[in-house]
Amino acid sequence: MNLKEYIRDVPDFPRKGILFRDITSLLEQPEAFREVIREMSTKWRDKIDVITALDARGFIFGGALSVELGVPLVLARKKGKLPGKTVSVSYGLEYGTDTLEMHADSLTSGMRVLVVDDLLATGGTASAACSLIEKLGAEVAGCAFVIELEGLGGRENLSKYQIQSLVRYTEETNE
Amino acid sequence: MNLKEYIRDVPDFPRKGILFRDITSLLEQPEAFREVIREMSTKWRDKIDVITALDARGFIFGGALSVELGVPLVLARKKGKLPGKTVSVSYGLEYGTDTLEMHADSLTSGMRVLVVDDLLATGGTASAACSLIEKLGAEVAGCAFVIELEGLGGRENLSKYQIQSLVRYTEETNE
Numbered sequence: 277m278n279l280k281e282y283i284r285d286v287p288d289f290p291r292k293g294i295l296f297r298d299i300t301s302l303l304e305q306p307e308a309f310r311e312v313i314r315e316m317s318t319k320w321r322d323k324i325d326v327i328t329a330l331d332a333r334g335f336i337f338g339g340a341l342s343v344e345l346g347v348p349l350v351l352a353r354k355k356g357k358l359p360g361k362t363v364s365v366s367y368g369l370e371y372g373t374d375t376l377e378m379h380a381d382s383l384t385s386g387m388r389v390l391v392v393d394d395l396l397a398t399g400g401t402a403s404a405a406c407s408l409i410e411k412l413g414a415e416v417a418g419c420a421f422v423i424e425l426e427g428l429g430g431r432e433n434l435s436k437y438q439i440q441s442l443v444r445y446t447e448e449t450n451e
Numbered sequence: 452m453n454l455k456e457y458i459r460d461v462p463d464f465p466r467k468g469i470l471f472r473d474i475t476s477l478l479e480q481p482e483a484f485r486e487v488i489r490e491m492s493t494k495w496r497d498k499i500d501v502i503t504a505l506d507a508r509g510f511i512f513g514g515a516l517s518v519e520l521g522v523p524l525v526l527a528r529k530k531g532k533l534p535g536k537t538v539s540v541s542y543g544l545e546y547g548t549d550t551l552e553m554h555a556d557s558l559t560s561g562m563r564v565l566v567v568d569d570l571l572a573t574g575g576t577a578s579a580a581c582s583l584i585e586k587l588g589a590e591v592a593g594c595a596f597v598i599e600l601e602g603l604g605g606r607e608n609l610s611k612y613q614i615q616s617l618v619r620y621t622e623e624t625n626e
Contacts, residue, residue, distance in 0.1 A: 286535055289534035290534070298535065300525070303514075303523065304523040304557065306518075306522055309514075309518060309524065310518055313518050326479075329511070332507035332510060333510070336511075336524070337514065339478075339510065340514045342478070342484060343484060343515040343519070346481045348481055350475070350478070351475055351478070356465070359461035359464035360459070360461055360473065382475070382479065
């Protein structure tokens with residue numbers, strides 16, 4: 277199955293000049309959504325102890341993969357969303373910074389963690405999640421993405437980790 | 452399995468006097484997360500054509516249920532998150548209003564839609580989702596929640612629809 281056929285291109289979102297790769301069209305085709313989970317589960321089965329899903333589209337894939345593999349799901353969320361005691365890290369965005377949080381008791385030393393998100397671009401959010409995972413004493417087993425936008429530095433930013441991406445685009449960076 | 456045992460109570464979140472029912476502790480127990488999906492899929496199998504998951508925790512359960520049932524997943528998101536042409540509805544919160552959006556081409560006339568979210572409280576967000584679904588010409592087959600906080604008017608707000616909730620709490624409203 278060519279998953280790329282299920283991903284819609286939306287021009288000028290979130291702003292003029294950006295071609296947005298839209299996974300909602302993939303989610304509307306159950307055979308494609310199932311193929312994503314099949315490919316991710318095939319790669320990571322028996323190699324991980326827990327999944328960390330990134331707020332918010334990572335929840336879609338991380339949740340389904342957690343049920344498929346029978347491993348715990350831990351959420352990495354934007355600031356102020358998690359009710360318990362958290363650890364947090366701030367990371368740079370194109371304009372300004374953002375903060376990612378995880379529950380302080382959500383991981384324990386030595387756990388092998390898979391980071392799941394829909395899309396790898398610059399890798400800022402995934403890299404922040406990896407640093408939180410390591411702060412909690414756990415080990416990043418890898419990062420899994422549906423889409424990778426090549427040429428934006430994401431893979432370089434995550435060079436310490438094993439990366440799985442199912443669909444790749446070569447992006448122009450000269451906007 | 453008593454799912455309530457897997458849900459953690461966090462006092463004074465998001466503000467003093469609120470006892471927050473935290474599903475992250477359930478997600479960390481794969482047998483409990485799987486039981487949620489088992490109960491939802493048992494109830495709705497062959498009765499729905501599409502799932503609408505609510506931003507953001509609804510994505511966790513809606514995504515896994517979509518893969519389990521093999522039905523399309525459509526997202527209902529906060530304003531400005533969906534890239535394509537949308538329909539939107541504003542709804543009241545305790546302070547101010549919020550706006551929910553769905554892609555205008557995500558549903559077609561006659562589709563039977565299940566709304567999925569983690570928690571039913573006042574029902575404001577779920578009710579807004581139902582009105583969007585009907586605006587698009589589709590039919591709300593029902594609403595499924597992991598948790599229902601009774602006494603906050605949610606079930607009354609959704610009285611036109613069939614409701615499934617897996618864990619119920621009777622909440623004090625005299626804060």
